[in-house]
Amino acid sequence: MSVIDGKAFAADVRARVAEGVAAVKAKGITPGLAVVLVGEDPASEVYVRNKGIQTREAGMASFEHKLDATTPEADLLALIEKLNNDPAVHGILVQLPLPGHMDADKVINTINPAKDVDGFHISNVGLLATGQKSMVPCTPLGCLMMLRDKLGNLSGLNAVVVGRSNIVGKPMAQLLLGDSCTVTIAHSRTKDLAEVCRGADILVAAVGRPRMIPGDWVKPGATVIDVGINRIEDGGRTRLVGDVDYDSAAAVAGAITPVPGGVGPMTIACLLANTLTACCRANG
Ligand code: GUN
Secondary structure: OEEOOHHHHHHHHHHHHHHHHHHHHOOOOOOEEEEEEEOOOHHHHHHHHHHHHHHHHOOOEEEEEEEOOOOOHHHHHHHHHHHHOOOOOOEEEEOOOOOOOOOHHHHHOOOOHHHEOOOOOHHHHHHHHOOOOOOOOHHHHHHHHHHHHHHOOOOOOEEEEEOOOOOOHHHHHHHHHHOOOEEEEEOOOOOOHHHHHHOOOEEEEOOOOOOOEOHHHOOOOOEEEEOOOEEEEEOOEEEEEOOEOHHHHHOOOOEEOOOOOOHHHHHHHHHHHHHHHHHHHHOO
8 A cells, every 4th residue: 555645645746846937037027926815714714825935935926915805896896806816816715614694606707817827717627627728726636636646647547536516526527538438426415426436446535524434335445536635523623534534544545545645635736737827827
């Protein structure tokens, strides 16, 4: 069994992005990422801070916009339009979730698709689904990179994605299909989920339920990618666990991502890679 070291993998991706950034800067262009945070969700504040730090470390410009939780939706849409028209901004990310009075779909679809480094805009979703050049959502992209690194050619493998979110499950399934896997999207209503999971050569867990998938749902030798980041109380302390029960799954898997230190660090690394890609596409 091997543990897939997402932290080291992400550091490698960031180093390659930094090289690309240096090459673009030599031509007089500085890639720029704008991150918009509405409200004061503590977890979102941590993510946004880390994004800013890593963006600057890669040599890119970071623009942070913090708006009050009560900001009218029209003001957010106006800010996005301003960023769409700003040539120094190559990537725009609006941190989710948004406050209840805002229509997240409307907000996301206001972002210029060429600057949509999250890959959430409806036109990027359609481009990905039809196998065309698009912006690819960061977390599934990071998972795909680790899978290709571990397994090489994915063609013909049975892949089961547990979870059907627009952010992870659905785009993950599209990417695996693009690499010629036989893909099943399973979810909370799936009949005999255990048996479905046992058929997976590649098992991606993205449900947001702590340790929901035990080792006896894992096919011996399978590659397990755990996207879950769940906070649990354990003996009076808070700790992070995945959607997979790590100890029992690691005993049967061929390879597995730990939580923390697996998929998590890859998400921001892929965001930086997407920002560099957007900058390169914008500048021919
Ligand atoms: N909130 C949780 N994950 C994400 C993400 O990947 N992108 C954005 N914009 N918000 C998030």
